[in-house]
Amino acid sequence: MIGPVEKAWVRVKKKSVRLQIIEALGGKCMWPGGCTMGENCGSVTDPDMLHVEHIYNDGARERQAMGRTSGAPTYVGVISIVNQQVYYGYILEHLDSGRYQILCANHNAKKQAIERCCKRKENRGIVPCPCAA
Numbered sequence: 250m251i252g253p254v255e256k257a258w259v260r261v262k263k264k265s266v267r268l269q270i271i272e273a274l275g276g277k278c279m280w281p282g283g284c285t286m287g288e289n290c291g292s293v294t295d296p297d298m299l300h301v302e303h304i305y306n307d308g309a310r311e312r313q314a315m316g317r318t319s320g321a322p323t324y325v326g327v328i329s330i331v332n333q334q335v336y337y338g339y340i341l342e343h344l345d346s347g348r349y350q351i352l353c354a355n356h357n358a359k360k361q362a363i364e365r366c367c368k369r370k371e372n373r374g375i376v377p378c379p380c381a382a
């Protein structure tokens with residue numbers, strides 16, 4: 250069965266789908282405090298070092314919608330090529346949902362560290378959370 254996601258994918262090649270997404274989302278790391286990990290302490294713009302990221306961390310729900318129940322599609326290395334194609338095709342079709350952003354590898358890792366921190370039992374209810382310092 251060919252759905253809208255697959256059709257979107259068929260229109261364009263895999264690499265350009267990802268690059269189209271990155272371009273449409275600003276083409277650089279969108280870390281809220283400003284990214285300084287790129288050249289001359291500016292934002293990272295190298296697509297190889299950028300992640301397409303779920304702002305609301307709802308990647309798991311999205312995978313379910315795509316019939317996937319495991320894996321971590323924001324980390325390209327662990328999903329198969331076919332799933333990547335479907336995944337990026339889906340995102341491209343849903344770019345205007347405001348649910349995606351571009352982060353560099355460093356800030357993607359930092360975001361995950363912050364989320365782990367804020368989920369810790371001993372940090373619940375502490376305002377501001379220690380990671381905000």
Ligand SMILES: [Zn+2]
Nearest residue numbers: 278284353356
């Ligand atoms: Zn960054």
Ligand SMILES: [Zn+2]
Nearest residue numbers: 366367378380
């Ligand atoms: Zn925290």
